[in-house]
Amino acid sequence: MRSCKELVDLLADYLExxxxxxxxxxxxxxxxxxxxxxxFLKTYRTTTRLIREVACEDIPLELEDRLLKFLxxxxxxxxxx
Amino acid sequence: xxxxxxxxxxxxxxxxxxKRGEEEAFAALLKRYQGxxxxxxxxxxxxxxxxEEAAQDVFLAVYRKIGDFDGRAAFSTWLYRIATNAxxxxxxxxxxxxxxxIEDAGPAFAAxxxxxxxxxxxxxxxxxxxxxxxxxxxxxxxxxxxxxxxxAAVVLRDIEGLSNQEVAEVLGxxxxxxxxxxxxxxxxxxxxxxxxFEAGGPRA
Numbered sequence: 346m347r348s349c350k351e352l353v354d355l356l357a358d359y360l361e362x363x364x365x366x367x368x369x370x371x372x373x374x375x376x377x378x379x380x381x382x383x384x385f386l387k388t389y390r391t392t393t394r395l396i397r398e399v400a401c402e403d404i405p406l407e408l409e410d411r412l413l414k415f416l417x418x419x420x421x422x423x424x425x426x
Numbered sequence: 427x428x429x430x431x432x433x434x435x436x437x438x439x440x441x442x443x444x445k446r447g448e449e450e451a452f453a454a455l456l457k458r459y460q461g462x463x464x465x466x467x468x469x470x471x472x473x474x475x476x477x478e479e480a481a482q483d484v485f486l487a488v489y490r491k492i493g494d495f496d497g498r499a500a501f502s503t504w505l506y507r508i509a510t511n512a513x514x515x516x517x518x519x520x521x522x523x524x525x526x527x528i529e530d531a532g533p534a535f536a537a538x539x540x541x542x543x544x545x546x547x548x549x550x551x552x553x554x555x556x557x558x559x560x561x562x563x564x565x566x567x568x569x570x571x572x573x574x575x576x577x578a579a580v581v582l583r584d585i586e587g588l589s590n591q592e593v594a595e596v597l598g599x600x601x602x603x604x605x606x607x608x609x610x611x612x613x614x615x616x617x618x619x620x621x622x623f624e625a626g627g628p629r630a
Binding site: 348349350351353356357358381382383384385387388389390391392393395396397398399400401402403404408409411412413415416419420 | 612
């Protein structure tokens, strides 16, 4: 029987399906018998979802224009400097 | 959009043309990658001015150092490396960066390996739009508190969707080190979010 700590240590590899089959089966079994670890797994997954959710998405259009203008000026003045 | 190994189709031709000094190739690479570079810098620095300056530095470096790019890695990986370093430099130049100690930030266990504290299920966090702003701030503050190297790993893997191998190439670390860094960062973030959501979650 694997401990909760072992499950948490191996969680990323477990979720990515990168563990040897026998280890993955041990953890399947542990999760079936251990509600705290199942909660831990679900909230670990939610954590990565929330990380994506708060990510900044798009470059503002006016910034694209400013960036192009900045680069044109700088590279015209000193292309290799 | 995740980058696959080999990057964007057509990068190699554009890079060759840029090496020959064709300005249009630079403009095309800029158009293709400015959004990604800005987003990466913004997600690492969480500061619009830092992100804009980082994007400027990145594309100046691309123009001036394209001769150093040997094509062993994908162009996108090379670009991500420059962009990550530029963003981290901005982050480190900012005063007052207090980061949490990642060693102590994960979950606690009893001597027998069981969870030391009850683990609640807050995975179904509410989708109420009125409360979303507070939740966003909590998550953003938690990410901001990560040490820079850990933050970079989280942004590249969990936001940009690079593979562990690609993140390792970008950060110049081993895959094992990247996986360990990522896992510790996520555990630290999960603890912070657990404290928030278990205390009642978003409040109006």
